[in-house]
Amino acid sequence: xxxxxxxxxxxxxxxxxxxxxxxxxxxxxxxxxxxxxxxxxxxxxxxxxxxxxxxxxxxxxxxxxxxxxxxxxxxxxxxxxxxxxxxxxxxxxxxxxxxxxxxxxxxxxxxxxxxxxxxxxxxxxxxxxxxxxxxxxxxxxxxxxxxxxxxxxxxxxxxxxxxxxxxxxxxxxxxxxxxxxxxxxxxxxxxxxxxxxxxxxxxxxxxxxxxxxxxxxxxxxxxxxxxxxxxxxxxxxxxxxxxxxxxxxxxxxxxxxxxxxxxxxx
Numbered sequence: 001x002x003x004x005x006x007x008x009x010x011x012x013x014x015x016x017x018x019x020x021x022x023x024x025x026x027x028x029x030x031x032x033x034x035x036x037x038x039x040x041x042x043x044x045x046x047x048x049x050x051x052x053x054x055x056x057x058x059x060x061x062x063x064x065x066x067x068x069x070x071x072x073x074x075x076x077x078x079x080x081x082x083x084x085x086x087x088x089x090x091x092x093x094x095x096x097x098x099x100x101x102x103x104x105x106x107x108x109x110x111x112x113x114x115x116x117x118x119x120x121x122x123x124x125x126x127x128x129x130x131x132x133x134x135x136x137x138x139x140x141x142x143x144x145x146x147x148x149x150x151x152x153x154x155x156x157x158x159x160x161x162x163x164x165x166x167x168x169x170x171x172x173x174x175x176x177x178x179x180x181x182x183x184x185x186x187x188x189x190x191x192x193x194x195x196x197x198x199x200x201x202x203x204x205x206x207x208x209x210x211x212x213x214x215x216x217x218x219x220x221x222x223x224x225x226x227x228x229x230x231x232x233x234x235x236x237x238x239x240x241x242x243x244x245x246x247x248x249x250x251x252x253x254x255x256x257x258x259x260x261x262x263x264x265x266x
Contacts, residue, residue: 067091099123131155163187195219 057075064071064084076084089107096103096116108116121139128135128148140148153171160167160180172180185203192199192212204212217235224231224244233241 060072060075061080061084064073064076064080065087067088071084073081073084092102092104092107093112093116096105096108096112097119099120103116105113105116124134124136124139125144125148128137128140128144129151131152135148137145137148156168156171157176157180158164160169160172160176161183163184167180169177169180188198188200188203189208189212190196192201192204192208193215195216199212201209201212220230220232220235221240224233224236224240225247236244
């Protein structure tokens with residue numbers, strides 16, 4: 001009721017210029033209520049001073065209740081302090097439940113602390129299971145630690161299998177290491193056959209090197225037949241040169257097949 005009446009008085013002060021005017025400054029009283037530096041120290045009469053003091057107290061109670069840093073606890077009466085303290089505890093509980101760093105565990109009741117600890121453990125377990133940097137292994141139980149370790153090994157195996165840069169070979173079992181090595185070898189062979197820049201010819205076996213050489217030769221022959229600029233006539237056999245001469249009509253005097261600047265036939 002007190003707050004309602006005070007707010008009504010505040011509305012009257014703001015709406016009625018004659019009532020709100022102090023020393024020719026209509027903003028003086030609202031400035032005094034909010035504690036603004038522009039508040040005038042002199043007012044027309046004592047009743048108005050009392051009204052300003054009451055409204056200032058209500059304004060301070062409101063910002064304290066909302067958790068503002070501008071709150072002045074010394075202006076609160078006993079019932080207001082209880083309400084503000086309860087509001088602060090509820091806000092702190094919400095921060096703790098959401099995992100914010102502003103959480104103050106000392107403000108929690110034993111029941112709230114148990115609830116928050118349970119949620120924090122669940123949140124940490126999820127972080128560990130998904131491999132995020134927020135994981136704290138020291139908070140895991142023995143069974144949770146075993147489960148997380150197994151998931152970490154599975155994630156690492158998948159990273160190694162797909163060629164991930166963060167692969168940790170030391171975490172692989174002997175069978176997994178063999179699988180990874182075979183997969184890496186197949187990827188390299190495919191890269192060499194397709195002419196990819198990641199091809200490492202030193203990882204190829206003798207038979208694989210022959211396969212790659214044959215594929216590269218066929219690709220070059222196709223380039224020459226279609227008159228691509230990537231054609232290398234020097235690697236062609238006499239029969240292949242004759243085939244290109246028959247299909248293309250002629251070749252340049254220097255032995256190169258004619259090609260356009262854009263790499264396609266005329």
